[in-house]
Amino acid sequence: MSHTKRHQGSPYEIPARDIVGRPGTQRVLSEQFPAPAVLGTDMIGVAAGTEVSLDLSLDSVQDGIWISGTVTAQAVGECGRCLDEVRLTVVAPIQGLFELPGAEREDEEEEPEDVYEFDGETLDLTEVVRDAVADQLPFTPLCDPDCPGLCDQCGARLADDPGHTHEKIDPRWSALEALKADAPSEKKES
Numbered sequence: 385m386s387h388t389k390r391h392q393g394s395p396y397e398i399p400a401r402d403i404v405g406r407p408g409t410q411r412v413l414s415e416q417f418p419a420p421a422v423l424g425t426d427m428i429g430v431a432a433g434t435e436v437s438l439d440l441s442l443d444s445v446q447d448g449i450w451i452s453g454t455v456t457a458q459a460v461g462e463c464g465r466c467l468d469e470v471r472l473t474v475v476a477p478i479q480g481l482f483e484l485p486g487a488e489r490e491d492e493e494e495e496p497e498d499v500y501e502f503d504g505e506t507l508d509l510t511e512v513v514r515d516a517v518a519d520q521l522p523f524t525p526l527c528d529p530d531c532p533g534l535c536d537q538c539g540a541r542l543a544d545d546p547g548h549t550h551e552k553i554d555p556r557w558s559a560l561e562a563l564k565a566d567a568p569s570e571k572k573e574s
């Protein structure tokens with residue numbers, strides 16, 4: 385880690401006081417840090433501690449700071465069909481306006497979508513990053529789009545053993561079959 389520590393708080397909190405109120409000025413930022421919290425869901429997500437890269441342009445505009453860039457991190461999850469590990473690199477676009485309090489929009493009906501509160505000092509990207517990563521994660525992660533899943537009889541991962549069949553009854557099952565066959569006669573006796 386060669387970059388200097390910015391401050392003590394969350395790495396998602398970006399000080400921007402130096403460019404606030406100076407429309408036209410820009411700052412480019414490139415940071416790597418361990419994710420302070422999980423990004424994503426139980427099915428798939430970026431684990432806390434995984435390295436996150438944040439590449440952003442901060443543009444000072446009349447109403448605040450316009451941010452654009454990407455967040456990149458590796459997500460790990462479980463295949464929704466065979467439960468194998470799924471790893472994918474998430475490159476999530478980030479974009480939005482951190483709006484100064486009291487900023488007046490000319491046309492209220494055309495409210496831009498991605499507007500965040502801004503105190504004039506620090507951009508809090510926690511929510512922005514969380515939403516951007518969540519948008520890129522699949523609802524049902526798959527190890528392969530054609531993953532055949534698990535055998536419904538023995539639970540084997542079919543991608544590892546595509547040809548396997550169950551023509552013969554497993555010895556354990558035949559023992560069970562034998563028990564079942566005995567059961568009615570037992571009932572008759574009692």
Ligand SMILES: [Zn+2]
Binds near residue numbers: 464468532
């Ligand atoms: Zn799978």
Ligand SMILES: [Zn+2]
Binds near residue numbers: 535536538539548549
């Ligand atoms: Zn099987």
